[in-house]
Amino acid sequence: MSTENLRSDDAVWGSPDPEPRPWGVRETLMAAGIAAVIAALGGAAIYAATGHSSPQFTAPPGHHAEGPPATA
Numbered sequence: 001m002s003t004e005n006l007r008s009d010d011a012v013w014g015s016p017d018p019e020p021r022p023w024g025v026r027e028t029l030m031a032a033g034i035a036a037v038i039a040a041l042g043g044a045a046i047y048a049a050t051g052h053s054s055p056q057f058t059a060p061p062g063h064h065a066e067g068p069p070a071t072a
Contacts, residue, residue, distance in 0.1 A: 023031075
């Protein structure tokens with residue numbers, strides 16, 4: 001086998017893997033965007049699962065919604 005036909009980017013069997021390329025700005029922004037989408041979907045799921053309706057207070061001011069009126 002001749003080494004003349006091997007390109008410089010061809011890996012030789014048994015040779016160590018080349019060093020990985022460090023992340024750039026583009027990859028970092030993509031990872032941050034994906035994390036934000038996952039967080040937003042998780043928050044929406046929690047919001048929907050907890051019964052997001054707030055209690056409706058129909059008592060007049062100074063009275064509790066349940067029970068006798070408050071005394072001063």
